[in-house]
Amino acid sequence: MSDLIEGFLGKSVEGKKSRLPAKLDFVQSATGLFLGLFMWGHMFFVSTILVSNDLMYNVTKMFEGGFFFEERQHWIDAVLIIFVLVVFFTHAGLGMRKFPINFRQWQVYKTHMKMMKHDETSMWYVQAITGFVMFFLGSAHLFIILLHVADIGPYLSGSRIYSLWPFYILLLLAVEFHGGIGLYRLCIKWGWFEGNNAKETRAKLKKVKWVITAFFLTLGILTFVAYFKIGLEQKDNAGERYQPSAMIKVIDNIKVGS
Amino acid sequence: MSRTITIKALKYNPNSSISKPHMVEYKLEETDGMTLFIALTKIREEMDADLSFDFVCRAGICGSCGMMVNGQPVLACRTLTKNFPDGVLELFPMPAFKLIKDLSVDTGNWMNDMSKRVESWIHTEHEVDISKLEAPIEPDVADATFELDRCIECGICVAACGTKLMRPDFVGAVGLNRVARFECDPHDNRTIEDYYELVGDDDGIFGCMSLLACEDNCPKHLPLQSKIAYMRRKLVALR
Numbered sequence: 001m002s003d004l005i006e007g008f009l010g011k012s013v014e015g016k017k018s019r020l021p022a023k024l025d026f027v028q029s030a031t032g033l034f035l036g037l038f039m040w041g042h043m044f045f046v047s048t049i050l051v052s053n054d055l056m057y058n059v060t061k062m063f064e065g066g067f068f069f070e071e072r073q074h075w076i077d078a079v080l081i082i083f084v085l086v087v088f089f090t091h092a093g094l095g096m097r098k099f100p101i102n103f104r105q106w107q108v109y110k111t112h113m114k115m116m117k118h119d120e121t122s123m124w125y126v127q128a129i130t131g132f133v134m135f136f137l138g139s140a141h142l143f144i145i146l147l148h149v150a151d152i153g154p155y156l157s158g159s160r161i162y163s164l165w166p167f168y169i170l171l172l173l174a175v176e177f178h179g180g181i182g183l184y185r186l187c188i189k190w191g192w193f194e195g196n197n198a199k200e201t202r203a204k205l206k207k208v209k210w211v212i213t214a215f216f217l218t219l220g221i222l223t224f225v226a227y228f229k230i231g232l233e234q235k236d237n238a239g240e241r242y243q244p245s246a247m248i249k250v251i252d253n254i255k256v257g258s
Numbered sequence: 259m260s261r262t263i264t265i266k267a268l269k270y271n272p273n274s275s276i277s278k279p280h281m282v283e284y285k286l287e288e289t290d291g292m293t294l295f296i297a298l299t300k301i302r303e304e305m306d307a308d309l310s311f312d313f314v315c316r317a318g319i320c321g322s323c324g325m326m327v328n329g330q331p332v333l334a335c336r337t338l339t340k341n342f343p344d345g346v347l348e349l350f351p352m353p354a355f356k357l358i359k360d361l362s363v364d365t366g367n368w369m370n371d372m373s374k375r376v377e378s379w380i381h382t383e384h385e386v387d388i389s390k391l392e393a394p395i396e397p398d399v400a401d402a403t404f405e406l407d408r409c410i411e412c413g414i415c416v417a418a419c420g421t422k423l424m425r426p427d428f429v430g431a432v433g434l435n436r437v438a439r440f441e442c443d444p445h446d447n448r449t450i451e452d453y454y455e456l457v458g459d460d461d462g463i464f465g466c467m468s469l470l471a472c473e474d475n476c477p478k479h480l481p482l483q484s485k486i487a488y489m490r491r492k493l494v495a496l497r
């Protein structure tokens with residue numbers, strides 16, 4: 001009953017304003033923060049390919065319970081992916097509330113942005129566009145990985161990136177710009193790190209934001225190139241799985257010994 | 259050395275059935291220390307008696323002369339023409355407010371509605387007894403309140419706000435600053451719950467998308483960014 005009244009009036013049964021908008025604002029930020037930080041971690045893990053195929057393989061194995069199980073446990077990946085999917089959908093659903101929802105809103109914002117040439121106003125536009133792009137690309141990526149949890153590794157990931165390269169380039173750009181701007185906005189929105197001089201802090205945060213974006217974009221592009229090259233080399237061996245070099249050595253020893 | 263400056267202005271009277279919005283260009287000699295107020299007055303006196311714009315104090319105090327100059331919302335009386343190296347100033351009325359004519363918009367009624375909406379007055383049960391000395395207020399607290407009370411209701415923060423332009427019901431930085439002003443004033447007995455009732459929704463504090471154009475354009479340099487973040491933290495922390 002109380003849901004019915006609150007839904008109808010936008011007020012709680014005590015006649016008070018609903019607390020839900022506060023919760024939604026908080027969840028928008030919390031999911032954004034989680035996704036933003038998750039994407040940092042994600043970038044570090046996938047970029048292990050720049051060190052060696054073995055390291056990337058071992059990191060993947062570690063995520064699949066490598067410390068406890070002999071065999072790779074793909075269900076652990078699946079659980080993690082489903083969790084990220086839920087957070088991602090929640091965040092996207094809440095983000096939608098902020099989008100221009102008719103042509104006039106979009107038109108007035110765009111005109112205003114072009115007239116004023118104000119950084120944060122333009123950055124929001126980038127955030128909205130990249131957010132929109134990720135509705136499709138982010139969902140597609142998460143589903144592809146969910147359907148191929150058993151196929152994560154240097155060769156198979158390389159082949160995937162090789163065959164879908166425009167998709168991954170776009171996704172990389174969208175994530176880095178959206179996440180970077182989003183984390184900066186989070187600090188402003190909640191007054192984190194503000195100290196005594198908010199203006200000075202903001203100038204610093206903005207600098208840090210650009211450094212971080214440049215860093216992750218560079219790392220992302222290098223990583224992309226590394227996978228792309230592997231994919232190119234593996235072109236004729238579709239479906240071949242990577243064998244870590246340690247295992248190959250053992251097999252070699254047996255051969256030598258026998 | 260004097261130069262000729264160009265002032266382009268939007269002319270339009272929404273109340274006239276024959277008026278069509280169009281840009282008009284005026285050329286005039288720049289004088290020493292010329293403000294946009296002086297330039298516009300000269301245009302009205304010598305070139306176009308029909309051009310509408312608002313001024314009262316000419317000193318950045320009354321808040322009536324806000325307009326868009328080359329895309330930036332500013333107080334025209336505090337805008338020096340010499341700060342425009344190419345000598346071209348393109349003028350638009352402030353968006354978000356009701357257009358009266360040309361560069362003149364109705365900020366007054368909007369501000370009045372905003373004041374009523376956030377109940378911009380001291381709420382207290384305390385009866386003032388003028389025969390007794392007023393209770394002292396900590397100087398820091400008084401300063402904090404006076405600082406936020408410096409708002410001149412020019413509407414520049416509203417015209418600068420992309421959120422407000424998309425969503426006409428958004429209360430704007432001026433409204434949120436007003437709430438913060440009473441929140442820190444010890445004379446006002448309202449609680450955070452009470453302020454939640456006023457601005458605790460998506461047309462209030464949770465509608466703000468932290469675009470910061472209010473903060474960057476406020477001619478009084480009010481700490482809008484910090485105060486909005488502060489109110490947001492307070493209102494979200496409420497159970």
Ligand code: HEM
Nearest residue numbers: 028029032033035036039092095131134135179182183467
């Ligand atoms: C379909 C996907 C997504 C959509 C539609 C979306 C949309 C949005 C929108 C519109 C905002 C602005 C909210 C506001 O102005 O108050 C936002 C904020 C944010 N987004 Fe996303 N986003 C998506 C995915 C992501 C991803 C993958 C990340 C991580 C890299 C992320 C990180 C953030 C952060 C940190 C914020 C700031 C949170 C806040 O302002 O409260 N978003 N998102």
Ligand code: SF4
Nearest residue numbers: 409410412413415476
């Ligand atoms: S807060 Fe600043 S910009 Fe907004 S109305 Fe007041 S003085 Fe003008």
Ligand code: FES
Nearest residue numbers: 316320321323335
């Ligand atoms: S005329 Fe009063 S502020 Fe400009």
